[in-house]
Amino acid sequence: MSPEFNLIQEYFTRPTQHTTLGVGDDAALIALNPNMELAISADMLVAGTHFFSDCDPYGLGWKSLAVNISDIAAMGAQAKWATLAIALPDINQSWLAEFSSGFFACANTFGVDLIGGDTTRGPLTISVQIMGEVAKGHALKRSGAAAGDTIWVTGALGSSALGLAYLKNTTPLNGDVLNCCLNALHQPTPRTALGLKLQGIATSCIDISDGLLADLGHILKASHTGASLSLEAIPCIAYVREHLSEPAFQQYVLAGGDDYELCFTAPARVEKEILALSQTLNLPISPIGHIHEGEGITVSYQGKALQIEKKGYDHFD
Ligand code: ADP
Ligand code: MG
Numbered sequence: 001m002s003p004e005f006n007l008i009q010e011y012f013t014r015p016t017q018h019t020t021l022g023v024g025d026d027a028a029l030i031a032l033n034p035n036m037e038l039a040i041s042a043d044m045l046v047a048g049t050h051f052f053s054d055c056d057p058y059g060l061g062w063k064s065l066a067v068n069i070s071d072i073a074a075m076g077a078q079a080k081w082a083t084l085a086i087a088l089p090d091i092n093q094s095w096l097a098e099f100s101s102g103f104f105a106c107a108n109t110f111g112v113d114l115i116g117g118d119t120t121r122g123p124l125t126i127s128v129q130i131m132g133e134v135a136k137g138h139a140l141k142r143s144g145a146a147a148g149d150t151i152w153v154t155g156a157l158g159s160s161a162l163g164l165a166y167l168k169n170t171t172p173l174n175g176d177v178l179n180c181c182l183n184a185l186h187q188p189t190p191r192t193a194l195g196l197k198l199q200g201i202a203t204s205c206i207d208i209s210d211g212l213l214a215d216l217g218h219i220l221k222a223s224h225t226g227a228s229l230s231l232e233a234i235p236c237i238a239y240v241r242e243h244l245s246e247p248a249f250q251q252y253v254l255a256g257g258d259d260y261e262l263c264f265t266a267p268a269r270v271e272k273e274i275l276a277l278s279q280t281l282n283l284p285i286s287p288i289g290h291i292h293e294g295e296g297i298t299v300s301y302q303g304k305a306l307q308i309e310k311k312g313y314d315h316f317d
Contacts (some may be wrong), residue, residue: 016113028115059186061102068130073195077134087122140205145223159184161256188260211255229289
């Protein structure tokens with residue numbers, strides 16, 4: 001057997017839960033429920049652009065799937081199937097074993113089947129396509145935000161960006177704060193359970209991958225509305241909160257990216273339901289501002305409007 005086939009067999013072939021025919025044929029087969037729509041998305045991770053090429057392969061395996069599941073969660077859909085196209089500079093068995101175990105740890109945690117892909121030699125690049133199911137007409141789009149809606153975000157923002165700043169020697173960190181930030185950066189947790197529960201509650205939803213302001217900006221553009229936020233209301237870890245008067249920390253929270261938290265809008269009348277979901281799912285969900293008519297985002301801090309330099313991460317900057 002060819003080395004490529006052995007490699008696929010050993011590292012990327014696992015039993016499936018929702019699949020008629022998985023890895024090994026010319027194409028995979030899935031049986032679709034006629035009442036459901038298929039939600040499809042892809043995210044590519046390129047060494048040097050999205051991660052350091054010497055980074056921990058387990059974390060990379062986890063993250064390459066997690067960021068894709070996050071997109072499906074943001075649609076209010078259930079992630080079920082993924083394909084993996086991977087370019088490798090060489091065949092490094094221990095690297096592949098670690099990468100594959102991180103990938104499948106994430107796949108098992110969120111109930112996703114790896115059903116196919118492609119493997120080739122080339123500069124290290126990982127491209128995952130994810131597919132999920134959502135009841136027809138119930139997906140959470142970016143376009144439904146309305147004036148008066150509250151803006152909510154899950155978890156804590158800025159930790160990943162702070163972890164990245166540490167790795168780039170921009171800021172010192174240690175102990176629990178360092179662990180928490182590196183964990184946020186390397187092993188993000190997609191908010192799948194919440195995404196599903198937000199059907200019928202949220203008027204719009206997005207996952208925060210490029211930074212809160214950039215991603216909320218997508219909701220505003222699609223919904224033809226504006227927003228006002230309070231920096232103090234944005235959830236972040238205690239260490240970040242203590243440094244929130246520093247512009248660098250304001251940037252981590254507002255524009256750092258790689259958070260993979262959900263940002264969504266909902267009318268005031270469902271506030272109790274959202275707080276109840278936060279309790280049930282044991283997930284912080286915080287109101288950070290409001291949607292209004294017009295356009296653009298204003299952020300207030302200590303009673304004054306904040307000037308923001310950079311709204312988000314742009315790969316072409
Ligand atoms: P083909 O030449 O028909 O494209 P391949 O040799 O590329 O077939 O792939 C053989 C089988 O392995 C296919 O089912 C394909 O989807 C799957 N596959 C290839 N690479 C991967 C991978 N990295 N992860 C999961 N499945 C893969
Ligand atoms: Mg192929």
